Amino acid sequence: MDLGSILQYLVSGLTVGSTYGLTALGFTIIFNATRVINFAQGEFVMLGGMLAVFFAGALNLGVFPAVLLAVSCTTLVGVCMERLTIRPVQGANVVNIIIITIGVSIFIRGVVMLFLGKDTFSLPPFFGTEALEFFGAMIIPQSIWILLITMLVLVGLRTYFNKTIFGKAMLACSFEQKAAHLVGISVDRMIMLSFAISALVGSIGGVILTPITLTSYDVGIMLGLKGFAACILGGLGNPFGAAAGGLIIGVLESFGAGFISSAYKDAFAFIILLVILFVKPSGIFGRADIERV
Amino acid sequence: MGGKQNIISLAVFIVVAAGFPWILPSEYYISILILSGITAIAVVGLNLLLGFAGQISLGHAAFFGISAYTSAILTTNYGFPVLAGIICGIFLSAIVAFLIGMPALKLKALSLAMATLGFGLIVYIFMNETITLTGGPSGFVGIPRFNIMGYDFYSDLAYYYLVASSLTVVIIISLNLINSRAGRALKAIHSSENAARVMGINVHRYKLFVFVLSAVFAALAGGLYAHYLSFVAPSAFGFHASLQLIVMAILGGMSSVWGGVIGALFLTSMPEFLRIYEELETILYGLILILCMMFMPQGLAGGLGKLAGYVSGKLFRRGLK
Numbered sequence: 250m251d252l253g254s255i256l257q258y259l260v261s262g263l264t265v266g267s268t269y270g271l272t273a274l275g276f277t278i279i280f281n282a283t284r285v286i287n288f289a290q291g292e293f294v295m296l297g298g299m300l301a302v303f304f305a306g307a308l309n310l311g312v313f314p315a316v317l318l319a320v321s322c323t324t325l326v327g328v329c330m331e332r333l334t335i336r337p338v339q340g341a342n343v344v345n346i347i348i349i350t351i352g353v354s355i356f357i358r359g360v361v362m363l364f365l366g367k368d369t370f371s372l373p374p375f376f377g378t379e380a381l382e383f384f385g386a387m388i389i390p391q392s393i394w395i396l397l398i399t400m401l402v403l404v405g406l407r408t409y410f411n412k413t414i415f416g417k418a419m420l421a422c423s424f425e426q427k428a429a430h431l432v433g434i435s436v437d438r439m440i441m442l443s444f445a446i447s448a449l450v451g452s453i454g455g456v457i458l459t460p461i462t463l464t465s466y467d468v469g470i471m472l473g474l475k476g477f478a479a480c481i482l483g484g485l486g487n488p489f490g491a492a493a494g495g496l497i498i499g500v501l502e503s504f505g506a507g508f509i510s511s512a513y514k515d516a517f518a519f520i521i522l523l524v525i526l527f528v529k530p531s532g533i534f535g536r537a538d539i540e541r542v
Numbered sequence: 543m544g545g546k547q548n549i550i551s552l553a554v555f556i557v558v559a560a561g562f563p564w565i566l567p568s569e570y571y572i573s574i575l576i577l578s579g580i581t582a583i584a585v586v587g588l589n590l591l592l593g594f595a596g597q598i599s600l601g602h603a604a605f606f607g608i609s610a611y612t613s614a615i616l617t618t619n620y621g622f623p624v625l626a627g628i629i630c631g632i633f634l635s636a637i638v639a640f641l642i643g644m645p646a647l648k649l650k651a652l653s654l655a656m657a658t659l660g661f662g663l664i665v666y667i668f669m670n671e672t673i674t675l676t677g678g679p680s681g682f683v684g685i686p687r688f689n690i691m692g693y694d695f696y697s698d699l700a701y702y703y704l705v706a707s708s709l710t711v712v713i714i715i716s717l718n719l720i721n722s723r724a725g726r727a728l729k730a731i732h733s734s735e736n737a738a739r740v741m742g743i744n745v746h747r748y749k750l751f752v753f754v755l756s757a758v759f760a761a762l763a764g765g766l767y768a769h770y771l772s773f774v775a776p777s778a779f780g781f782h783a784s785l786q787l788i789v790m791a792i793l794g795g796m797s798s799v800w801g802g803v804i805g806a807l808f809l810t811s812m813p814e815f816l817r818i819y820e821e822l823e824t825i826l827y828g829l830i831l832i833l834c835m836m837f838m839p840q841g842l843a844g845g846l847g848k849l850a851g852y853v854s855g856k857l858f859r860r861g862l863k
Contacts, residue, residue, distance in 0.1 A: 286652065286655075334832055334836065337836060338835075338836050338839070341839050342839060344792055344796075345792070345835050345839050348789055348792050348793065348831065348835045349831075349832050349835045349836060351785065351789060351831065352828045352829070352830075352831030352832035352835065353828065353832060354828070355824060355827055355828030355831065356824075356825055356828030356829055356832065357828075358824060358828075359822070359823075359824030359825035359826075359827070359828055360825055362821075362824060363821050363822070363824075363825065470781070470782070474659070474663070474781065477656065477659075478656060478659075478660065481652060481653055481656040485652055485653075512667075512670075512671045513667065513671060515663065515667055516663070516664045516667040516668065519660040519661075519663050519664050520660075520664060522656070522660050523657055523660050523661065523664075526649060526653055526656065526657050526660075527645040527646075527648075527649075527657075530648065530649050530650070530653050531653075532653075
């Protein structure tokens, strides 16, 4: 267990963990606005990767235009999802809305399977393929890109929520919808915006990971699960806890794969997760909630 | 059991279940019915947990799978009688449910969902990786058909009646439970844990009880499943299967035992009918799920109940004229 391999596992864990974190961020944003866990979140991540592959390959665009187009299309899908399936049933039971999001995720998967097929696809890396050596660990440039872009998204969101009027309005909705409504915030629009942002963030997570891990129509399920695990681990409702939770799960998995066995890497991550939940039910960064009777 | 309505519903169910094979044209439909019935046993159990006690489990397929594998391995590799195998499977599932439920049921809502989900995934991964024991991803073959005291349930018709009577027993137990002291305690826990606690209900013990009971039903279903198909593979017991069970319970209607039965029948048979659309199958499945939930918030059982009320209202009014 030398420094080089520890560093290697750490970097690959952070790389995959970034996508988990961005997925978890998407979950959190929708949860805060609607109290619903959006099971289609993983499909946004999948759509980001698959559409980028499609635009880059079939339409013969370069990597960057394809990525941009994929991310904007997925954002549009998020908006359509809210308009067509969530807004008409406003005020319905949360459990029912969760089942609707499961339906949407099956639907999206079906559409992608129909038009893009069941094959596994890859995307060329954004810049450079030459691995850099760093204290005995080999780091591919895409990893650095992933970490950079994730940082950028986090900083962007932070500014959005703290500095802009829309961001503050969304925060207000997550605290108390009725009060937000009373001060003139359009709660409907904020919910739509939350779907747009979480689709955007999710698809970015999907698209940056695709050059490393390949993609297919069904990767959304597992990525969605990991993202959900990450936001519970970080303390549900706390966006930056969610991102940190994603990184932790990524690193746990990577060390599990490296030092225990790659077959049991997911089991290892989930066992740790269960232990943490049993010890601290509100998640690592979550406040223990005080229930009002 | 309480309530004339329940007894009437039960009588109708028994008549319909007994008569079903006579009106269906082929063996193929009977096999769909058998699988629906097996799934319904698990869903009715899950509904007790979800609809009545208000606790979620996203890992219920694990209990289904643990029992299916235990019974399969004991009967095939160690020559146990099938009934003994199934009973061992149920016991093991109950013990596992007890051990995992102890810490997990202290968690609330989504944390509980995560804990059970994680548990389900861990079991799934072990089923895939312990290849010498379970056969790994390619599955476990050569499981004997269900037999008892020398009678083999070789024909699908016989197996159908076995499953239908097991389901009937499960339904009777559930109806009895709901209208008992324990059932009322569970409903109280659902509406407010604190209020229930103040009333002197041992919240944790009741939650654990219903969790283990629902795992036992799932395990019974798992045993019947393994000895029907004579083949089990981990893919039937993964996250997707757990999610499917939840969807069936909610889509069927959480507020009644019958919801679970209707949900299981509907969602098990629907893919068979959608199969003719081939590539559109998944899309249609998703679409139907979305539309049902948007337009029937009370689930299929609620929707059917409303329809029945509407029809009888029309008839009644017409009768008055």
